[in-house]
Amino acid sequence: MPNAREPRRLSIEPGGPVLIEGPVEIVREDGSTVTSDRFVVAVCTCRRSRTYPWCDTSHRRHSRPPGAGRSA
Numbered sequence: 001m002p003n004a005r006e007p008r009r010l011s012i013e014p015g016g017p018v019l020i021e022g023p024v025e026i027v028r029e030d031g032s033t034v035t036s037d038r039f040v041v042a043v044c045t046c047r048r049s050r051t052y053p054w055c056d057t058s059h060r061r062h063s064r065p066p067g068a069g070r071s072a
Helices: none
Strands: 010-012 018-021 024-027 033-036 040-043
Touching: 024 040
Parallel strands: none
Antiparallel strands: 010 018, 018 040, 024 033
């Protein structure tokens, strides 16, 4: 794994996952960890993924109506 002092690049996809330059290790709510050594990892933010915390594009099948979730 790269030096912890090197910054990681994160990209937030509107209505989609957070893309993180890998490899990554994620600590889950229960304290367990999951890892991925992929070049770019898609982390689910909608919690609809069957492979949570990894994104499986489930957010595409259950899209929000236009303008939902926006504050005026």
